[in-house]
Amino acid sequence: MSKSPLPFPVDDISVFAKSLRRQLDGLERAPSHVEMLNLLAKAGGYRNFQHFRAQQDARTNLDVPRPLPADVDYRRVKRLVRFFDAQGRLTRWPKKFTMRMLCLWVMWSRIAAKVPLSEREISDWLDEQHLFGDYALLRRELVDRGLVTRTADGREYRRIERQPSAEAIELLKHLRQ
Known part of the structure; x- marks a missing residue:
């Protein structure tokens, strides 16, 4: 000991x-x-x-x-930091679902609250936030996981206000430093 x-x-x-x-x-x-x-x-x-x-x-x-x-896995947060470059862009898509969700919280936190975005605007914005070239994957995941809503015709996207998990908050704090 x-x-x-x-x-x-x-x-x-x-x-x-x-x-x-x-x-x-x-x-x-x-x-x-x-x-x-x-x-x-x-x-x-x-x-x-x-x-x-x-x-x-x-x-x-x-x-x-x-x-x-006690409910934050700091080892996971430490591993997740490596998925982002110095500018805070996501460099690769994690294989594990729990790590993906935490990365989605980072994307969610950067979307302007209460501001409607067109499909082109959110796609362009997401394209700037990652380096692996699949903004459609990120857009779809944000919608499927209930972090962003879209109209039935897919013309308008809005961030859904939710409380991130404790791990997501720790990851956000660390990435802002």
Whole structure:
């Protein structure tokens, strides 16, 4: 085990205490040091201590300010940053659905809110936002995933106002830096 300090913020100390109590009630003996670390990490919303530690390491590498949300996979955010160039353009389309969705949130965040766009305008705009040459794929995915709406005849597109996931917010913050 490392001797470097690992901050352990929790959103609600009462929920944390109840979760820890339930886990301790299920044990027949006092937990070992490693078991206790896992119990604490689980009560804090992590899968286990290794998950907590990996999140802390990734947070440190990304320079994410505290408090650290437990529901963000910082390793995934770190990998996703590599899908964008220095100007913030998407260089390639990820293979995994979860990573695609996070990239779509980046595209969504850059579309002007409450501004109708023609098919040509959104296609041209999307063409400027990526480097792999398939604006139709991005346009279709934005519509299919409920981030953009279009009229039945396909003439007008509008951004749908939604709350991005915590991971998408972290990715957006990092790309803006």
